Amino acid sequence: xxxxxxxxxxxxxxxxxxxxxxxxxxxxxxxxxxxxxxxxxxxxxxxxxxxxxxxxxxxxxxxxxxxxxxxxxxxxxxxxxxxxxxxxxxxxxxxxxxxxxxxxxxxxxxxxxx
Amino acid sequence: xxxxxxxxxxxxxxxxxxxxxxxxxxxxxxxxxxxxxxxxxxxxxxxxxxxxxxxxxxxxxxxxxxxxxxxxxxxxxxxxxxxxxxxxxxxxxxxxxxxxxxxxxxxxxxxxxxxx
Numbered sequence: 001x002x003x004x005x006x007x008x009x010x011x012x013x014x015x016x017x018x019x020x021x022x023x024x025x026x027x028x029x030x031x032x033x034x035x036x037x038x039x040x041x042x043x044x045x046x047x048x049x050x051x052x053x054x055x056x057x058x059x060x061x062x063x064x065x066x067x068x069x070x071x072x073x074x075x076x077x078x079x080x081x082x083x084x085x086x087x088x089x090x091x092x093x094x095x096x097x098x099x100x101x102x103x104x105x106x107x108x109x110x111x112x113x114x
Numbered sequence: 115x116x117x118x119x120x121x122x123x124x125x126x127x128x129x130x131x132x133x134x135x136x137x138x139x140x141x142x143x144x145x146x147x148x149x150x151x152x153x154x155x156x157x158x159x160x161x162x163x164x165x166x167x168x169x170x171x172x173x174x175x176x177x178x179x180x181x182x183x184x185x186x187x188x189x190x191x192x193x194x195x196x197x198x199x200x201x202x203x204x205x206x207x208x209x210x211x212x213x214x215x216x217x218x219x220x221x222x223x224x225x226x227x228x229x230x
Contacts, residue, residue, distance in 0.1 A: 040222070041222055041223075042118070042205050042207075042219075042220030042221050042222050042223050043159070043205070043220045044219075044220070045217060045218070045219070048217070056217060089157060091157075091158075091159065093159070098216060099216060101147050101149065101164055101209055101216070102161065103159075103161065103218065104161075105151075105158050105159035105160075106158060107156060107157050107158040108157045108158065110157070
């Protein structure tokens with residue numbers, strides 16, 4: 001089966017600019033996660049979707065970050081405006097449902113804010 | 115307070131030897147799950163092994179085994195017969211949750227270097 005697809009692979013932007021990341025989960029996976037991984041740290045959950053509804057966005061900085069999962073398949077994570085501290089790898093993962101422990105991760109998008 | 119603690123930022127192991135990566139956790143839940151993921155330089159997280167809190171036997175997957183000590187709240191990963199391809203970051207993670215579903219939190223990771 002195809003894995004979790006993410007694009008772009010790398011992105012460099014200036015602070016105060018906006019950026020968007022795209023994720024296509026494994027076909028049939030109802031649950032989608034966005035994680036932020038700052039260099040030297042473990043991934044931190046930003047938002048979790050069940051189909052096209054948000055299950056948990058408690059750690060999403062909502063003043064600048066937004067995410068959507070229209071039609072319950074692909075998802076987009078946006079940052080506007082970006083800050084230097086947003087430099088990180090953004091990982092998308094999916095699972096069959098929110099009770100599954102088998103997450104499949106994508107390769108991530110490495111964002112550098114200068 | 116940190117819920118997942120990995121105290122070893124970096125570890126070295128000789129090829130073909132075994133290595134143990136430490137992980138301690140903190141939770142008040144009775145039902146939880148513990149995972150180990152590998153993250154090579156390519157960036158993606160690869161699931162290695164899972165242990166449920168009610169599992170009485172330690173989980174094993176090929177060369178990976180999880181040394182689960184519930185009373186001590188530790189879930190160490192043992193890699194036997196290390197290979198050069200095992201050089202990577204390793205993350206311990208814990209799944210907690212309830213009716214709304216599960217949330218998985220990760221430790222800071224341990225970087226493993228396998229020497230030829």
